[in-house]
Amino acid sequence: MSNWERLVWNQRGVLLQGLAVTVEVCLIAFAVAIVGGLTLCLIRMHVRPLRPVAIVLIEFFRATPIFVQLMWVTYVWPELFGWPNSFFTAGWLALGLQSSGYLAETFRAGIEGIARGHREAGYALGMPPLLVFRRIVMPQTLLTVAPSIVNQFTVIVKSSTLISVITVQDLMFQAMKLVNVWYEPIEILTVTAALYILFVFLVSTAGKLLADRLRRRYGLAAA
């Protein structure tokens, strides 16, 4: 019986279970990052009194090493806010917050890149600002920042391996558990790496295809 069969194929249930946890954490973190990033960006751009708060948060999320942030959310937040109450929640929260800092800046650059005339054309027709934002600014912004958003998702996937440290049973956690049982790292870690690569590749390819398709449909040059 080869090592591949013994260590990998026979353990596939465990590894896939880990992969499922990784996918779940990353998707939740991604949603948090997008909602959080957009919120921070809009507060920074349009809510004068809260602007400094948004800037401090954005810079804080961006400047803190992800590992420190993970520890901080896991061990400091429960003391300060009584939440999060599980390592799983702390995991996606820390990942999501860090990326929200980056996405806030991405969204801001995208929004500022929309020609003022596009908004004014809407105002001149009697469209209120929220409608202009929703129908004109946001769709164009999403189109231009799509590559950065996809890239941020891959950052989340890669950073997510750290949550195994706080015992969230993701792919990395399960892989290391197997390694520590069998003391045979080669096959297990190679397959683990391959699974991460596959995940990142699928996501970025899908994102790129979608963005390219929209651009082509609108007759816009590819980024």
Place this chain on the structure above:
Amino acid sequence: MDATPAIRVVDLRKSFGTLEVLKGVSFDVDRGSVVSMIGASGSGKSTLLRCINFLETPSGGEVYIDGEPMGFRTDATGQRRLQPLSEINRMRRDLGMVFQQFNLWPHMTVLGNVIEAPMRVRGMNRKRAAALGEECLARVHLSEKAREYPARLSGGQQQRVAIARALAMQPKAMLFDEPTSSLDPELTDEVLAVMRELAGDGTTMIVVTHEMGFARDASDRVLFLHNGLIEEEGPPEQVFGAPRSERCRQFLSKHLQ
């Protein structure tokens, strides 16, 4: 016939910081008439148009659309108060604006651009808005492009779509800010031709332009703006044939070949 002008501008002033751009401009635009506005770059023509629909808030003076004051109300104590945005938006519907840079929304089809405001501002259902949109596109001779995206059109076609988009709100007047200035010379004619047709249909228009041919034979009145003031005003025969102002004469000699 009701003689209320479609647009009345009274002593309009606008400053940006310490820069006084409009220094008290007054004029009327009668219903169904075309007013061309000419003047050197930086004389305040765009600012004037943008103050009329409150894309810029005037620093002083009044604008009336069909007799109704735009943007400001004077209360019982004589205080001038800026109206809420919702009121300004309601009146903006009555003023179609066409920009130098077209400003079509690239992620919507041509028809999508045209029916966006009728649907979401006027609350028309899609079917009625589409019928209206097709009608407006026919007026600018672009019915066959309804399903295209703007980036696939020539500049002249894009500007005609922008005109259709403004027409779709069925405005009381149209404001054109140098609609052909960013077009290649061979594309300006198709846009000017559409504008002449609109003028012929009795559309009330203010046209800021450097196209002296259009100003001369498509407009009822011509305004020459200089340093934030109307320096010369009159029917085109007079302004072009016998301008009283020396500056206007100089400007015309530079722009008429």
